[in-house]
Amino acid sequence: MAEDAGETQQVLAGLRVLEIGHFVAAPFATRILADLGADIIKVEPPEGDPARQWGEQIDGKSLWWSMHARGKRSITVNLKHPKARELILSLVPHCDAVIENFRPGQLAKLGLSPETLRTARPDLIVAHISGYGQTGPYRDRAAFGVIGEAIGGLRYLTDHPPGTVDLPPVRVGVSVGDSVSGLYAALGVLAALWQRDRAAGDGRGRTIDVALTESMLSLMEGMLPEYGALGKVKQPGGGGIATAAPTNAYPSADGAWILIAANSEPLFARLMTLIGRTDLIGAPGYDGNQQRVANSATLDALIGDWSRQHSATALVALLEQADIPSSKVYTAADIAADPQYRARGMVREVADPGFDRPVLHGGVVPHMVGDPDAVRWAGPAIGTHTGEVLGELLGLDDAAIAALRRDGVI
Amino acid sequence: MAEDAGETQQVLAGLRVLEIGHFVAAPFATRILADLGADIIKVEPPEGDPARQWGEQIDGKSLWWSMHARGKRSITVNLKHPKARELILSLVPHCDAVIENFRPGQLAKLGLSPETLRTARPDLIVAHISGYGQTGPYRDRAAFGVIGEAIGGLRYLTDHPPGTVDLPPVRVGVSVGDSVSGLYAALGVLAALWQRDRAAGDGRGRTIDVALTESMLSLMEGMLPEYGALGKVKQPGGGGIATAAPTNAYPSADGAWILIAANSEPLFARLMTLIGRTDLIGAPGYDGNQQRVANSATLDALIGDWSRQHSATALVALLEQADIPSSKVYTAADIAADPQYRARGMVREVADPGFDRPVLHGGVVPHMVGDPDAVRWAGPAIGTHTGEVLGELLGLDDAAIAALRRDGVI
Numbered sequence: 001m002a003e004d005a006g007e008t009q010q011v012l013a014g015l016r017v018l019e020i021g022h023f024v025a026a027p028f029a030t031r032i033l034a035d036l037g038a039d040i041i042k043v044e045p046p047e048g049d050p051a052r053q054w055g056e057q058i059d060g061k062s063l064w065w066s067m068h069a070r071g072k073r074s075i076t077v078n079l080k081h082p083k084a085r086e087l088i089l090s091l092v093p094h095c096d097a098v099i100e101n102f103r104p105g106q107l108a109k110l111g112l113s114p115e116t117l118r119t120a121r122p123d124l125i126v127a128h129i130s131g132y133g134q135t136g137p138y139r140d141r142a143a144f145g146v147i148g149e150a151i152g153g154l155r156y157l158t159d160h161p162p163g164t165v166d167l168p169p170v171r172v173g174v175s176v177g178d179s180v181s182g183l184y185a186a187l188g189v190l191a192a193l194w195q196r197d198r199a200a201g202d203g204r205g206r207t208i209d210v211a212l213t214e215s216m217l218s219l220m221e222g223m224l225p226e227y228g229a230l231g232k233v234k235q236p237g238g239g240g241i242a243t244a245a246p247t248n249a250y251p252s253a254d255g256a257w258i259l260i261a262a263n264s265e266p267l268f269a270r271l272m273t274l275i276g277r278t279d280l281i282g283a284p285g286y287d288g289n290q291q292r293v294a295n296s297a298t299l300d301a302l303i304g305d306w307s308r309q310h311s312a313t314a315l316v317a318l319l320e321q322a323d324i325p326s327s328k329v330y331t332a333a334d335i336a337a338d339p340q341y342r343a344r345g346m347v348r349e350v351a352d353p354g355f356d357r358p359v360l361h362g363g364v365v366p367h368m369v370g371d372p373d374a375v376r377w378a379g380p381a382i383g384t385h386t387g388e389v390l391g392e393l394l395g396l397d398d399a400a401i402a403a404l405r406r407d408g409v410i
Numbered sequence: 411m412a413e414d415a416g417e418t419q420q421v422l423a424g425l426r427v428l429e430i431g432h433f434v435a436a437p438f439a440t441r442i443l444a445d446l447g448a449d450i451i452k453v454e455p456p457e458g459d460p461a462r463q464w465g466e467q468i469d470g471k472s473l474w475w476s477m478h479a480r481g482k483r484s485i486t487v488n489l490k491h492p493k494a495r496e497l498i499l500s501l502v503p504h505c506d507a508v509i510e511n512f513r514p515g516q517l518a519k520l521g522l523s524p525e526t527l528r529t530a531r532p533d534l535i536v537a538h539i540s541g542y543g544q545t546g547p548y549r550d551r552a553a554f555g556v557i558g559e560a561i562g563g564l565r566y567l568t569d570h571p572p573g574t575v576d577l578p579p580v581r582v583g584v585s586v587g588d589s590v591s592g593l594y595a596a597l598g599v600l601a602a603l604w605q606r607d608r609a610a611g612d613g614r615g616r617t618i619d620v621a622l623t624e625s626m627l628s629l630m631e632g633m634l635p636e637y638g639a640l641g642k643v644k645q646p647g648g649g650g651i652a653t654a655a656p657t658n659a660y661p662s663a664d665g666a667w668i669l670i671a672a673n674s675e676p677l678f679a680r681l682m683t684l685i686g687r688t689d690l691i692g693a694p695g696y697d698g699n700q701q702r703v704a705n706s707a708t709l710d711a712l713i714g715d716w717s718r719q720h721s722a723t724a725l726v727a728l729l730e731q732a733d734i735p736s737s738k739v740y741t742a743a744d745i746a747a748d749p750q751y752r753a754r755g756m757v758r759e760v761a762d763p764g765f766d767r768p769v770l771h772g773g774v775v776p777h778m779v780g781d782p783d784a785v786r787w788a789g790p791a792i793g794t795h796t797g798e799v800l801g802e803l804l805g806l807d808d809a810a811i812a813a814l815r816r817d818g819v820i
Contacts, residue, residue, distance in 0.1 A: 011601045055632040064632030136753035150669050150739045157583025168649030168659035173567025179629045183593045188776035190600035191421045198607035207779040214756050218775040219589045222465040222474030227742035228770025234742050239578030249578035259560050329560045332637035332644050343546035360638025365628040366598035369617040
């Protein structure tokens with residue numbers, strides 16, 4: 001990046017968070033905090049977070065893990081061992097916050113409810129992430145990302161308009177239910193920390209209760225107000241927008257998709273000129289957005305007939321020249337090659353001792369201008385930092401750590 | 411909610427943020443902060459934020475706006491007026507942070523760069539949200555939510571597998587590019603505030619640079635590591651998951667979709683028993699997840715043939731009875747009627763003087779347990795709080811405010 005890194009520290013330097021999480025949501029929350037400089041202590045069972053088995057592996061090591069757990073310290077604790085509770089409670093006074101995503105009540109059953117955790121540190125921040133939340137009639141139901149997306153309203157909308165195809169609404173392709181709820185948890189922790197730690201603040205610990213379903217619902221814009229007042233049930237719009245035309249994704253000769261948004265009068269005129277259909281400018285059925293919306297299927301078909309004759313590269317150049325808002329629908333390959341992402345450190349190689357070559361990572365979001373911009377290390381092997389953390393925070397020596405290991409506590 | 415509200419204040423009480431934003435991303439960031447108790451001063455042009463025209467209207471008033479601008483104070487400032495700069499700079503010392511989402515450089519052109527803003531308050535936090543970010547070769551390109559989703563990799567994945575249908579990848583139906591970048595901006599502001607305001611902190615103002623494209627990219631899980639190491643280009647999976655079967659959305663007799671995830675051995679056996687195909691349990695082609703993935707199209711078709719014979723309500727009951735993870739794909743109507751959402755205050759009526767009845771809103775995310783849980787007021791009319799804010803913060807009297815209004819500054 002063009003920014004001057006100066007001599008500042010990262011924005012979350014000095015913050016320590018204990019993660020008792022697994023899979024996606026809680027680890028996503030702590031990845032964001034780690035990227036901004038927090039010290040994350042991730043508690044894993046001795047066999048590791050099950051997410052280590054997900055996705056493509058090289059020699060039994062997950063590529064996703066390299067990014068998902070980067071910048072965190074991994075310690076193993078067997079939470080089912082009778083001595084585990086005591087060990088966790090001895091770590092808590094050294095931590096500002098705990099983030100967890102077990103089923104509601106599960107940590108309490110292990111003797112680690114927020115109230116118990118606060119006996120060890122009264123002003124501790126505790127964030128729970130779960131499918132439906134910690135209260136209410138559905139709190140005990142199992143849920144994962146895809147359920148959160150369905151109950152939150154997102155899945156219904158990722159579809160072609162009713163009657164178009166005989167196929168189910170599609171998945172977004174990544175677990176946005178998990179990552180967005182992770183973002184809300186991280187945001188809630190930071191809000192609570194600010195109020196706790198500022199001079200005029202209230203000094204209190206707080207408990208944060210994030211549900212996957214609710215995190216999705218919070219993105220649904222006017223869906224509820226419009227349903228409540230008008231009984232309008234928001235419908236999926238396929239590749240387009242129900243209230244504007246033409247705007248959609250159109251196919252290229254080489255199998256890519258190009259977004260084109262030409263739904264104003266001047267943009268429509270420029271697009272029709274480009275595709276050689278000046279006869280439609282101001283013509284009945286195409287005069288004004290409202291008429292075009294009524295004829296959007298016909299319009300999309302004829303734009304598609306044109307776009308299919310050109311490669312993606314040619315289309316992007318032609319549309320840019322005509323000053324029509326457009327962009328290629330990026331694949332992983334497009335993202336990796338994009339000069340803007342590279343210029344801003346958003347696609348970068350990160351050294352990872354688990355692999356014989358650096359691993360391609362996404363960068364840090366949000367950019368904190370002037371802060372050191374560093375991915376400190378790649379996702380560690382199981383328990384890499386157990387000895388280091390227990391020594392540093394609890395003052396345990398090698399013999400004491402060996403005893404815990406022998407007893408099966410760590 | 412079952413929680414005891416106690417006598418505490420909301421977590422962001424005492425925080426004041428100036429929003430110089432429009433449309434979705436910056437206003438979404440400030441909606442989240444307002445929901446948690448911050449004092450948001452939203453600067454609007456005298457004709458109002460263009461988002462006030464979006465979506466369904468009643469008597470010229472937007473239903474979405476009721477929720478999008480709730481809990482904020484609206485003041486009008488004509489930023490193009492020569493005296494506007496001075497007015498904004500006089501407000502800044504009273505604010506902790508500024509959040510804006512104009513094109514990169516536009517506020518600087520108005521004399522309101524972060525550096526200038528910090529002449530008025532040296533430790534001010536400034537968050538920018540833009541399509542591609544404040545730096546790099548594409549920084550000046552126009553972008554909006556849908557472009558961010560395309561460049562970030564999300565749009566390519568919201569599709570049926572290549573070759574399935576001759577239709578474009580679908581939009582998610584809401585502007586997740588905008589809302590997720592708003593979340594990152596709010597999170598960045600809180601991180602910077604914590605480091606600025608805590609006793610051991612660095613006391614510095616920081617500038618935060620959030621891009622829509624990058625906010626989307628940050629959710630792409632293993633996409634980049636797997637592409638970098640193996641050249642694997644992540645592909646869309648339609649309604650299913652490329653590595654597990656059966657798991658998909660299946661149609662009901664009454665036109666709804668039901669998610670069913672039965673991709674383990676016991677779940678598959680239970681599902682086949684339920685649909686009367688015990689002959690397939692352990693049969694060649696269906697024995698183990700790997701075989702089922704290879705036959706997932708056939709499997710989805712026969713599960714769909716069964717599901718089409720039952721109503722959504724019947725399917726949900728049958729699947730629950732058989733203990734198979736499932737859920738209806740919720741529409742707006744399902745969400746509004748859901749007992750869990752109602753129990754947790756996530757679907758609620760909010761009084762709004764702009765309408766003759768209360769407006770249906772989504773609730774506050776994240777839940778801060780024990781904090782007062784209140785949507786303080788619905789989205790205000792343009793400039794509702796201009797006089798109040800200028801009086802309270804700047805000590806201007808009615809005559810001074812009338813003069814600013816006469817001069818066209820506010």
